[in-house]
Amino acid sequence: MPKPYYSLFAVFIIVSCHAQTYSTTSTACAPSKCGTISISYPFWKKSSTNVVEFCGYPEFGLECLDDHAIIRFPTDTYRVSEINYDDHSITLLDIDILEQPCPRARHNVSLQNLPFSLSSLDLNLSFYFNCSSYPSSVEHIVCLQHDKNQSYVFVAGEEVKNGYGWVRECEEHVVVTVKEEEIDVSNLISDFGDAMKKGFVVDWRRGEDCAVCEESGGYCLFDPSTKQSSCLCRDGRTVAKSCRKGTQNVGRKIAIGVGSAAAGALIVGICVYLFIRRRKNSYVMSYIQSRSLSSDPSSKDTEKGSQSYTQSIIPGVHLFSYEELEVATNYFDSTKELGEGGFGTVYFGKLRDGRSVAVKRLYENNYRIVAQFMNEIKILTRIDHPNLVKLFGCTSRHSRELLLVYEYISNGTVADHLHGHLSKPGTLPWHIRMNIAVETASALKFLHLKGIIHRDVKTNNILLESNFCVKVADFGLSRLFPHQATHVSTAPQGTPGYVDPEYHECYQLTNKSDVYSFGVVLVELISSLPAVDITRHRHEINLANMAINKIHNQTLQELVDRNLGFESDFKVRKMISGVAELAFQCLQSSKDMRPSMEEVVETLKDIQSDGKNRSQPEVMDISSTSDDVVLLKDDPPPPSPDSKAVSNTTTPNTSC
Template sequence: MHVPVCPFPSTETFYKFYFLSCQMQIIIFRYYLLHDLSDITSFSGNYNLGLILGSVLGGAVFIILVVTFIVCCYKKEHKSCLYFTSRKKSCDRSLTHDFDGSSNYHGVSVFSYVELEEATSNFDSSNELGDGGFGAVYYGKLKDGREVAVKRLYEHNCKRMEQFKNEIDILSRLRHRNLVTLYGCTSKHSRELLLVYEYIPNGTVADHLNGDRAKDGFLPWPIRMNIAVETACALAYLHASDIIHRDVKTSNILLDSNCCVKVADFGLSRLFPNDATHVSTAPQGTAGYVDPEYHECYQLTDKSDVYSFGVVLVELISSMPAVDITRRRHEINLANLAINRIQRCAFDELIDPSLGFKSDAQVMRMTTSVAELAFQCLQLETDLRPKMDEVLETLKHIQGTYTDQIKDEKTNDSIVDNTECSGEKVPTSPTSDKIVLLKKMHLPPSPISVTESWVSSCGSSNVSG
């Protein structure tokens, strides 16, 4: 059994009082040196006795005060030491039996801190690929030649340990071509908690839509359509595995060299019990993507991911960010803006014109159909949203049907009349007949941290994340 030993008060503290004691003695001796000893001997015996007793008692009181102060300091330091030792033990307890210094954990490699420090050139800022709420990501190259992305988790007390273990537990059990591959991690004894992933060279979808890599024409509509299908495929796979991602957004969708999707960042993901209708948990996620019903009622379901994916679909067709404080107040949230435009059939005010919405009838039909699907995903009530596998089938239908017609319709320059909100119908969920009723309702958007307070109106705030 390990018993933490707290040090006695520091040497510096001890010598401070020792020095003060010496100074008092020097003052007393200086008094005698500055006075004639003959005068002292002429004093009466009673006076000499009183002086001696006074000096002794004064010194004793001083020593008692010093000892008392030192004991108090020791108790305070000892209590503090026990507190921080206890916190450290509580943080590490969940991983103590998992990381025992072995070279393998849950099927992934355990790297040393030094190895990853060398791979990233000592975490040089020029190798930083990006950062998020939980850590910064660096490019690195291992000794075996593999290119990697190393996530360096921020110091978030016990939360970072939970997220660290969460990513390992989920990614080590799942294998899918549209999920990022986890190569390994450091042990709990490492100087820092590091996660090692395959390197995805083309950055995030957010970068290409409205970030540093945004370029006209780099993500034409066929690629965006494929991104939607592959992301839905990854999420449907997660839901079939009883896992809710809980942080679906374009900055967590990576693109490889062929622009194929790799969904990343599972720090907030939750395992969903088979027999449960929802999980009661405090709202977590990114502003602009969080399901309003989850935010208000603290009930997480797989439909919460569907809502977030609806925002992603709108980003793909509009090239607008999920939250933009430069827009008008009621349109800061992209979901709110999209619902307004779709209800008014004003697709030309929503869809990015650079995609060819007005010049290409094929693009017009596809983007309009995707917008209608996004509208279903963004419904206030979870029961009115389609399930992710239904979303996937709808997207495949849109992609497949229209792709097959491209050659036949290249000579057809007619423009589809949008008075019915769509030229064709797409497969919908069994509850889609209720969607029309929602066109007259005001749908509250996902909470935006810059404009709204995160207060639940139908649940206790005393819930676990």
């Protein structure tokens, strides 16, 4: 065959294959039934046909077993009892409990990263199974009694009214989601079984492009390789959005031609993208590495040259060899792990000179990770404050991995002590928490004066020394703030529960974003609760929202950790009330309503000194300084300002 015809033959093969794929996919995308369940976009019926593009989202494939539609999540399997395409909701039944006369849930609902969310129609129930200690005033579940041990059910969050201690004597805690309309909360013991068997509702997110496609009579396809949707028309055409454009015959020819060209362009685009990315990574790595090094890695001058170049970019940064840190961490022994973050794992290490260090081992060596690596070095080498963690150095270009070396802080994080593995009643009394708040705020004030926004303020990033002095850490997401700028426009980053809502909505980062996150930290210090907890009532999953509601409704006592002496010690009550008021101001949705970090420090020091100096109780008169901000107004304090409820606890010296 002459060479010119090879190209025509190749085009013919490509067009034929595309046409066959569209025909097969069009048949597979047609709505189907499984028992009484109608399956159409975004759901699709699984079959043995291997179709590259899904008729809907990949996670929404349904199996049909014995006329029952089944959906499999990464950890759980559910029966689908109803799909409401108008409300974009689906009702799910836990298969494990359907045949049980007395349902016994084995796991929490886990949606993970699926495009689902729990519906506002749902209610969470907390089950505590096989409890050896329990509140005698609460009715137990008779059908789940195990020997002398009992099981209980509560509306999630209500169990705390019966104290905390007894729940630690329960074998298992499971949170179950049911439809709120199916249960009488005043009669949980008799109603929970039927409610569980009627399932719960989750909502799904539907793309606008797919809605336009369906309205024009097409089927919405989803390509997992490009993460893009397209519209497959009934006549075999594929278009970007709607099937109403153009005539069928012309449109089909155009679609086939465009599809063929797109396939070729996609391959070329991927190659170009990989080439550019490789060049970009190479450029970044060359930025932090020595271009003047000997080509022979075994040369004696190699490490010296590398260190000289690194220090010429960032003066004062010590360069460690990978082998030195490998030995210091016992070859990154898993037993040496101190914690894990979004960009790497931190290990405890012991250097040859005897210093204890924390070594952050970054996950990958790509452009994004290198940017975080360089950003943290740049930030930490230009600041020096007693409440900021110190950077000792980093690795060189010849390291197998990027490693950062910090001073070792021995006493864990504030999160560990509040609601983590180090949390015990009474071990973190109020005067220590107050000191943590003051020192953390002082560190953030210092950063802001230096033109630095931390951007990831949270209790997991506040380290504690043995005497409970603060060291703020983790500057991978921090930003240098331009002089006289009002904000920095950047995509929101941070930790859920701490991110400034105005920053999240408007993409405008300011130092008031740190103030909002610090407000969440203050609430954690008051309550000992985590910033986000999906086992709480749906209106209280986010701690900031819970705190705003409690303070606004003058029910602060429901938020405060009972072990702090809020009800028994006047001075503690006065200080906690003041800190709650400050947290309320920090958590305002508008940045203009929040105080500056400098004002926060002054307020905290005033509260702290007032608490130390006050010896007689006074009636509090806390009023709003603005009509737009509702502040805390508390009842007169109870008697016994001389109570020893807190002072009796033995605590370490907190002098820094």
